[in-house]
Amino acid sequence: MNDEYAGDSSQWAFGTGFEDPLAGVDTTVPPGVDPAELAAYCLMLGDDALVMAQRLSEWCSRAPDLEEDIALANMALDLLGQARLLLSRAAAADPGVVPALPEGSPVPAEDALAFFRDAERFRNVRLAEVENGDFAHVVVRLLLFSVARLALLERLRASPDQVLAAVAAKGVKEITYHRDWAGRWFLTLAQGTEESRRRLEAALDALWPYQAELVAPHTGFGVDPATLRDEVDVVLDQVLAVSGVERPDRPPLSGTGRDGAHTAALASLLAEMQVVARAHPSGRW
């Protein structure tokens, strides 16, 4: 460390207090917007990001090389940041979505939403929650996820809710990098060895039934993801064409995580993610 900074102890004085990611941000719900609908929409996008971040962070120390380990951790961090803002926004719009905790609990709303809801109250797509597979699996998952999320966030930059619009404007810059990373690795694995291509095609086949959920219709507040289907298809077809990989012929799964119908994988993911917070509901972090 440079001597100039070595004596500056304030650099390392991490505070222990909670930092509200929306401190000072005007969270008034704009006129004409239904607070419950706004909260439901933010919860859906926040849960996608939170569950994806958790799955990506499970890759820490397991990627094929250090650079990709860092890349996956970075993407997890971006999504965790988006999740914090979106869950906080949902709670500020409609405090009714926040699980009730004992009086005097120091748990902030975003943490109550992340750590004190059971699986059936999560609104994420099932693509985010399925268990990790090999490296091709995380490449395909990130490609399907970030193509749809980028298209949605691009449109949400013009949201009548100023907080959601700001989160989207920032998120677009981040997800652009995620989508490029996934697209490049998709191409690399497709054109790599027979084995890399076999694994890529297997991952695509396994995850394809989850893709439709990303662009399933949503009524109420916000951009309806179903209106982005063509746009999403154009980008996916572009990656498939360049890679010389066929679009899988697999029907979508029935039901949707948006209604709380999840796979068993979400419950085990949450059991691990929530165990410490639930064991110490009055703990301060």
Next chain:
Amino acid sequence: MVSAAERAAEVARQVRDPEMPMLTLADLGVLRDVEVRGGEEVVVSITPTYTGCPAMATMRDDLVHRLRAAGFDRVEVRIVLDPPWTSDWITERGRAALREAGLSAPGPAPRRTGPIPLTLGPARSAPACPRCGSAATRLTSEFGATACKALYRCTGCQEPFEHVKEI
């Protein structure tokens, strides 16, 4: 006589980024506003570089700590999300400090209209090596030790270096 507002702004401008301490928060473009209310309460506004930037809590604590040490007992740190931070806000002094520390400063951030194109090839122009100046550099990864940096290697002097990303 220096006013309280000028004094508070000067103290805030001196606070350094916890992850890239060669930069002040002002040089990084993260410090958006310093306001003094009623002569004693300071309201500082900062904006995150990336949504998940884990350094935000430390920045807030450092600002509070320094301003209190300078005699401002009431300090509030606010988050500004709009407009989002862009690497274009890094000052000239900040860019010089990055280069001095062996990091490559960002070029102009992309200004896009319409749908964002997918980039499957290495389309972004590679930065010059901050050590030897060679233009022969190669991207190692678009993700680095902090959210705001990418990793490159110079094929001239063979040294790896970090590049602050354009966003």
